[in-house]
Amino acid sequence: AIQLTQSPSSLSASLGDRVTITCRASQGISSALAWYQQKPGKAPKLLIYDASSLQGGVPSRFSGSGSGTAFTLTISSLQPEDFATYYCQQFITYPLTFGGGTKVEI
Amino acid sequence: EVHLVQSGAEVKKPGESLKISCKGSGYTFTSYWVAWVRQMPGQGLESMGIIYPGDSDTRYSPSFQGQVTISVDKSTSTAYLQWNNLKASDTAMYFCARGVQLQRPSPFFDSWGQGTLVTVSS
Numbered sequence: 001a002i003q004l005t006q007s008p009s010s011l012s013a014s015l016g017d018r019v020t021i022t023c024r025a026s027q028g029i030s031s032a033l034a035w036y037q038q039k040p041g042k043a044p045k046l047l048i049y050d051a052s053s054l055q056g057g058v059p060s061r062f063s064g065s066g067s068g069t070a071f072t073l074t075i076s077s078l079q080p081e082d083f084a085t086y087y088c089q090q091f092i093t094y095p096l097t098f099g100g101g102t103k104v105e106i
Numbered sequence: 107e108v109h110l111v112q113s114g115a116e117v118k119k120p121g122e123s124l125k126i127s128c129k130g131s132g133y134t135f136t137s138y139w140v141a142w143v144r145q146m147p148g149q150g151l152e153s154m155g156i157i158y159p160g161d162s163d164t165r166y167s168p169s170f171q172g173q174v175t176i177s178v179d180k181s182t183s184t185a186y187l188q189w190n191n192l193k194a195s196d197t198a199m200y201f202c203a204r205g206v207q208l209q210r211p212s213p214f215f216d217s218w219g220q221g222t223l224v225t226v227s228s
Contacts (some may be wrong), residue, residue: 001168033216036151043201043218044143044151050208056217087151091212094168096141096153 002026002090013104019075021102023066023088031067032092039084041081047086048073060087078104108132110140110202110219117225118192126222128202135162135183139205139213140183142176142187145221146198156205156213157185193227199223 003026013019023033031051036044046055048064051071061073075082083106088099113127128140141156155166159178166176169197175188186204199221 029127032210032212036215038151043221044203044215045218046214046216049206049214049216060202089151089153089214091210091214092154094165094212096212098151098153 001010002029002097004088004097006086006088006089006102008102010103010105012106013080013086014025014080014106015080018080019065019078019082019104021073021086023071023073023099025069025071025090027062029090030087032090033064033066033071034089034091035062035064035073036087036089037082039049040051043075044087075104108204108217110204111218112200112202112222115223115225119228120193120226122192123188123190124192124224125186126200126224128152128185128187128219130183130204131186133191133204139180139207140185141203141205141213141215142174142185143169143201143203143215145201146196151201154187158191159183159185166225190225192224194226194228196224197226 005024033051034076035048038044052064085103122180136159142154144152154170155176157164157176177186202219204217205214206216207213
């Protein structure tokens with residue numbers, strides 16, 4: 001199975017900060033990567049698919065980049081509602097796998 | 107609007123059986139994959155398996171193969187996740203999710219159910 005390693009596992013940031021989260025795949029996955037946001041007690045929400053395509057309704061401060069084995073999720077200016085845990089997921093092959101998550105805290 | 111509505115929380119004893127559900131609405135149920143995702147307390151997301159309601163093609167992640175059964179009832183647009191012998195380690199939140207396959211071998215998930223909390227305790 002393809003392993004996805006996210007870094008950091010947690011980070012502290014302030015309102016207005018630029019935040020970057022990294023996801024590395026154990027083998028090349030082209031651009032078949034999605035990013036999700038999960039708040040406590042809630043279901044995950046799709047932010048980005050195909051590494052850089054913004055899901056409808058998601059604010060433009062979220063962006064994704066990368067291909068092959070290295071990917072990033074960037075929040076250009078952190079807002080109060082962005083404090084959450086973020087997961088990457090590969091969809092190039094089965095079994096579908098998620099990264100371990102990055103918790104963004106104040 | 108796409109909706110996935112899951113069945114309510116369950117409390118079971120070890121060794122018991124359980125079947126939880128996920129009802130889709132607002133879209134053509136048979137044209138999208140439905141996945142089940144486990145989240146153990148305080149932990150991350152794990153894909154358990156996925157089913158294509160159109161032809162019941164089912165793929166299990168290796169860790170869950172033989173441990174659970176995923177099925178679907180097209181007539182009611184409902185997917186199911188079933189256990190025959192629950193263990194305390196099955197205690198978790200379980201999410202269903204709609205899988206979108208865009209010119210890729212496998213899907214990502216654009217809509218999620220609200221989650222079903224399963225507690226297994228003697």
